Amino acid sequence: MPEAKPTNNDGAPGDEGVQIDLISGARMDGLASMEKIRLILDSVRDGKIVILEDGLSPEEESRLIEVTMSEINPDGFTGLEIETYPSTKPATTSLLDRIMGRESTKKLTVIGPANQIETLHKDETLISALVSRK
Amino acid sequence: MGLLTNLKDSISKVTDRLFADSEPKRIGIYGPPNAGKTTLANRIAIDWAGDTVGPESHIPHETRRARRKENVTIERNSQTVTIDVVDTPGVTTKVDYKEFLDHDMDKEDAVRRSREATEGVAEAMHWLREDVDGVIYVLDATQDPFTQVNTMLIGIIESRDLPVLIFANKTDLEDANIQQVANAFPQHETVPLSALEGNNMDEVYDKIAEYFG
Ligand SMILES: Nc1nc2c(ncn2[C@@H]2O[C@H](COP(=O)(O)OP(=O)(O)OP(=O)(O)O)[C@@H](O)[C@H]2O)c(=O)[nH]1
Numbered sequence: 001m002p003e004a005k006p007t008n009n010d011g012a013p014g015d016e017g018v019q020i021d022l023i024s025g026a027r028m029d030g031l032a033s034m035e036k037i038r039l040i041l042d043s044v045r046d047g048k049i050v051i052l053e054d055g056l057s058p059e060e061e062s063r064l065i066e067v068t069m070s071e072i073n074p075d076g077f078t079g080l081e082i083e084t085y086p087s088t089k090p091a092t093t094s095l096l097d098r099i100m101g102r103e104s105t106k107k108l109t110v111i112g113p114a115n116q117i118e119t120l121h122k123d124e125t126l127i128s129a130l131v132s133r134k
Numbered sequence: 135m136g137l138l139t140n141l142k143d144s145i146s147k148v149t150d151r152l153f154a155d156s157e158p159k160r161i162g163i164y165g166p167p168n169a170g171k172t173t174l175a176n177r178i179a180i181d182w183a184g185d186t187v188g189p190e191s192h193i194p195h196e197t198r199r200a201r202r203k204e205n206v207t208i209e210r211n212s213q214t215v216t217i218d219v220v221d222t223p224g225v226t227t228k229v230d231y232k233e234f235l236d237h238d239m240d241k242e243d244a245v246r247r248s249r250e251a252t253e254g255v256a257e258a259m260h261w262l263r264e265d266v267d268g269v270i271y272v273l274d275a276t277q278d279p280f281t282q283v284n285t286m287l288i289g290i291i292e293s294r295d296l297p298v299l300i301f302a303n304k305t306d307l308e309d310a311n312i313q314q315v316a317n318a319f320p321q322h323e324t325v326p327l328s329a330l331e332g333n334n335m336d337e338v339y340d341k342i343a344e345y346f347g
């Protein structure tokens with residue numbers, strides 16, 4: 001008789017797999033910059049892979065790097081791996097657009113724990129990553 | 135009213151000029167770890183200020199505190215520019231102390247180095263958002279320039295409308311691929327150089343004067 005698989009009720013990824021969260025642009029739109037960064041880092045530190053439909057603004061990316069650095073610790077969190085497609089039309093938004101927050105930052109973004117995700121291949125149209133269990 | 139406006143105008147002109155003279159532009163040298171940022175900063179400082187900025191090393195994250203060399207005056211045929219050169223720690227999204235163990239370091243030293251490195255990267259990001267007026271982005275031309283860190287940093291620099299020059303360093307090495315660097319960032323000017331050998335430094339200083347003068 002097959003044994004029942006142990007279940008994991010606390011929402012954290014169990015031994016049997018890696019959890020992937022796809023977060024819509026609509027959901028991120030409702031959050032302040034620091035809330036977005038917190039959401040991403042909490043998920044990644046839990047061993048989850050986060051995929052953002054719309055990505056982050058350059059300012060948010062800069063803060064994400066800064067906060068990530070402050071949370072790295074030996075034998076624990078070693079940081080994150082992040083991949084986006086290169087933006088195809090850089091620097092086309094005007095300064096006014098940027099001040100008004102009309103900058104287009106729509107770019108699919110994949111973020112995961114540095115010790116579990118490895119980018120195998122990346123070009124303008126394809127990101128290929130290998131995800132391992134802890 | 136008219137008098138007051140005139141007075142205000144002339145005061146602000148004077149302060150503008152004072153400001154321009156006393157506050158050289160801060161030029162941040164950014165790029166991934168090991169690209170040759172400190173080697174370049176030292177060469178600029180030796181050539182124009184007779185001094186160095188900090189130690190260079192083949193071990194990544196040698197620079198873990200932003201270091202500034204103030205009032206470096208560069209003279210080119212037609213113009214003179216005075217800049218503060220800020221050498222920054224190489225930016226990354228991950229640091230694992232275990233990687234330093236390969237460089238003949240014991241665990242305690244490796245852990246300390248990684249903690250200092252993370253603080254240094256955070257500091258470099260902070261400088262980029264608050265304290266620099268222009269950027270020299272240094273890449274090791276023997277490496278793939280097409281990385282996420284490079285893309286993100288150039289995006290951050292562009293979003294702040296900072297003048298930026300891309301330096302394709304280590305052209306003395308056989309594997310250097312200047313064209314690949316230029317292709318990765320076609321919207322910016324790429325200048326090839328060897329900071330170690332001092333190759334093409336005339337063009338380097340011409341461009342610095344042109345972009346940051
Ligand atoms: N062949 C060659 N090696 C270079 C050149 N510039 C720097 N290097 C070497 O590359 C290594 C790293 O140089 P650094 O100047 O310490 O690099 P960095 O970008 O400041 O590195 P971090 O501070 O760790 O981010 C050293 O071993 C340098 O001697 C160059 O033009 N040619």
Ligand SMILES: [Mg+2]
Pocket residue numbers: 171172173189190196197221222223224
């Ligand atoms: Mg350095």
